[in-house]
Amino acid sequence: MARIFYVNGDWLPESEAKVSVLDRGFLMADAIYEVTCVLDGKLVEYANHAARLQRSARELGLRIPLDEAGLLAVHREITARNQLDQGMIYLQLTRGVADRDFAYPPEETPPTLVLFTQAKNVLENHAAEVGISVALLPDLRWGRRDIKTIQLLYPSMAKMEAKSRGADDAWLVEDGHVTEACAASAHIVSAEGALVTRDLSHALLPGITRASVLELAAARGIRIEERAFTPDEAKSAREAFITSATNFVVPVTRIDGVQIGDGRPGDLTRDLRKLYIDTRRAAAV
CATH class of the missing domain: 3.20.10.10 (D-amino Acid Aminotransferase, subunit A, domain 2)
Known part of the structure; x- marks a missing residue:
């Protein structure tokens, strides 16, 4: 089954999941990420990973485009859409798309939020x-x-x-x-x-x-x-x-x-x- 990705509010097959070449994550590594493990189709230590994501975003002045409930809902939805029983959910948040410059773009620049899954038997290691x-x-x-x-x-x-x-x-x-x-x-x-x-x-x-x-x-x-x-x-x-x-x-x-x-x-x-x-x-x- 082809993986389904989350890209800025859209659910897309892997072949269509893309971000701009001007995204600051690509140009400047101006981005953070989190990895949440999935066992039995459920999220392991999710609250702590979400809290660390919030801390990383604050330290860099990044805006998370979803509230707490929305972020949890997306994690659950991507687990369901990809029928993930064991594996990981990767989340990457960038400062968004802007012409190349060392200075940050305006604060109102929409951030880029991407989530994808990787299936892995994490129990048998x-x-x-x-x-x-x-x-x-x-x-x-x-x-x-x-x-x-x-x-x-x-x-x-x-x-x-x-x-x-x-x-x-x-x-x-x-x-x-x-x-x-x-x-x-x-x-x-x-x-x-x-x-x-x-x-x-x-x-x-x-x-x-x-x-x-x-x-x-x-x-x-x-x-x-x-x-x-x-x-x-x-x-x-x-x-x-x-x-x-x-x-x-x-x-x-x-x-x-x-x-x-x-x-x-x-x-x-x-x-x-x-x-x-x-x-x-x-x-x-």
Whole structure:
């Protein structure tokens, strides 16, 4: 079945879903995005993703053309139109169409809002069973990584460099400390059993799954340390894992070729993945 896209209020087949070559998202990467996971045809953690979208829009002065109810309705409608049982909904919002200029166009310029789906069996993830390897690379992204913009060229470059080194993904390093993965939050479990993850700042995205996993871990009595950690600390950790909306919780078993723990997904990582899926699946809307 051909996918149906949402483009500025219209429902269009993929072959007809287009935006202008003068759209500022295309010309200037002047745009933000969000990804919401779908399980059983329902939206996972939708309210938190919608709230982060609102924050990103405020930070850049972007206008969202739908109100809260309208945005939820569009997410539900695109799920239904594409008969999506498992997968993702991608939303991209740009400042709109204007002649090329570094200065923003007038505030009344209509924004561009696009949504599309990707079907994916998010529950059956081989990487979650065996773990992934990561390569450490310098973090050369712009300074406002807390805003979920479409400026994804460097993460793409880092991903390809990691693959060229035989790794599955990259962990990015700045000033001697890990920030995050190419498209996920990075976590380690210390030798003492504490869950360590980078504290929030402009240096990294406030991950929705990250926040939920920390909440679930704290409820289980796991000590949480929100602080920067070094590559050496990560390599000597008991466990390591990443979190994201599309992968939930995935273990990291090698960092720059160094085996983490016994080289297998750790017990806490496995438990948190199951707990996250069970609780967020039950609460999906």
